[in-house]
Amino acid sequence: MSGEVSASPASAGDEGPPSGVPGFRVWALPGLPEVRPGDDLAKLIASTEPGLVDGDVLLVTSKIVSKAEGRIVEAADREAAIDAETVRVVARRGPLRIVENRQGLIMAAAGVDASNTPSGTVLLLPEDSDASARAIRDGLRDALGVEVGVVVTDTFGRPWRTGLTDVAIGAAGVRVLDDLRGGTDAHGNPLSATVVATADELASAGDLVKGKAAGLPVAVVRGLPHVVQGTSGEDEGTRGMVRGARDDMFRLGTSEAVREAVTQRRTVRAFTDEPVDPDAVRRAVAAAVTAPAPHHTTPWRFVLLESAESRTRLLDAMRDAWVADLERDGKSEESIAKRVRRGDVLRGAPYLVVPCLVMDGSHTYGDERRDGAEREMFVVAAGAGVQNFLVALAGERLGSAWVSSTMFCREVVRDVLGLPEGWDPMGAVAVGHAAEEPKARPERDAGAFIEVR
Template structure:
């Protein structure tokens, strides 16, 4: 049997309070094997995570690591602690007017301190979960989840086992501490003034060491299929120049092409074509021919051999990438005018449309977890590229996209103020 009991009568928590001492003095029996679920708000208050003032927007910005999605005043953000939640966990409820509550700096550490304090005061070996309220994608309503834990097994991993029908379980990992946090909220409530609940009957989940805490539940970025939200997907595209030898899944590249060809184009045309270099011999032949063409051009322009060598190194990213794609511009459907100026503008329209397609392509590669670098190489030797790849004369190669798995995260991009690039008339 599982029993859940809220601890009533706790005083208003203020900075400097010892939550373990408050719980121990509440007059409620706490025994070995109990799990205490503590609302994060009182942890934040006790630890002084209270911000004076009513500028919630400023507090959200300070607590945000990245914005995942934004609609009006609603912000879904990844916090500095690694949680993705509304308003970066900043809360103006259940706190005095003119103050705002922030999440605990390290809720796992908070849970460890509360656990140790209860052991010292009561001699009871308990688990502690710090909980907070989360919304959920695709579902209305809120539920409590764990943001900190100590002494409780966080996950039950059933992978490798079989169900009663003999079917293998390949993906079943139960988030135990989230389930306990949600169940405990039924006894605490949002408005009852009961910030702590005791869950009894799950002693088999108690661990002697404090354990990994909530860290075990945070999904690594490279495993997260939904990492990029609507607000930060564009910023996910970064130029990557160093790739691991891990092969690139061609299906991912084809999905990126599907995104590319959804870009706008003039006259209802489709000016994009993509040449995918998946044959090693063709790839090597093209890069060697391009290198020879660049060398001849640079020598004709009077560059020294050392300068030529330095410039040719820029093409190393293409040789080191496990996959290459060449976007091409085609002018099918374009209009021809008697005025040469209009013909120039017509080509510029198609060039801009191709750029929009390439940008879509690069962004979707990032969504697929792939890095990329758009190198302008082929535009300097288009006849050579057409010859090696046997392309129609009407296809204009518009650079080469190096694609692969990044060896490391890209460096932080220096902030840019859009005002510096804006002119208002």
């Protein structure tokens, strides 16, 4: 946005930009009293005689919204309050934590604020900032008869940039995003990725005049009526400004990245038909082959089944071998059909990978015990490679399921895929985009798996 910015309180009658020149004005709203729990913010703002007109945008600091809504809690330990508001730790350095909070916002300390609040208490963010913005907007309409937009703001740090800025965490009656995709620029070039965060731009403009310590928690923007939405239709709020996990390229933090990737890796049983990027799979293989292995060997091979024909041919041959085994075991047709259906996870995936173990570089001792231990070392290394592979796929935002079925018919797999005799298939990995969110994993107490001597 371009235009004039008034950096001091101004009256509603002051002149705006010259006629015909794009621009807007922003000023802090003076005269607002100290906000206390239970206060009606719309009435407090109206009592200052703000001179609001249709099309204005009101920028309200979240702190006074939280105070009015009674989001002040007793907390001798601020860290405990942060824990209670945290959904996920993104990064940690010393006492500083960057977290995802209950509203889906990624910010320091979950937005828990210990400043400008009585000793022994902390201030939490509004529980639903969009609803708070709607209440203020509706209250101003009732009190003053004006149609304005409202943005609730809070202060954020930003990755790779020094300094803080205000952003929108709640909005009502404001077009929060301006999607320019599908249009063209001044040179006729297509715009394919341009979505402007209008609400954030408004929030930062307001912070220029509100300041952090000036005691001016509300600002007004005038001259941008096109960003204000009417009362008809659904109010979008700021929900669409929070990037979903699936599209977030930077979801993982710093030292927590590996741990988060490991814990977020889940077995996916149903996939969409969205194609898998072969380069993403190859990057995952590159991560897999960094696993530890005995004697400086490389005991992993990954067979990538990228064509539907190769997948179908392998799975049909495996099914036939499995059915023959079950018939020899005396299983009924119903039991066989039920068991075979369990293999549908592989058939429903748009991409299959068959990890194989090779014993190249292994030692032979001529002793059954030592030779058995030697193979076990290689099997453990193969498992480590597959685990790396699965975690790397999760980092690529690909779902996976490691199924052991190829281990029961290795000769069939080697024959169908034309693999060397020394390659031992170690299951098959179904790869694709999850059709639905996996079910929550049951909590596991790490202590139950630990013995200390």
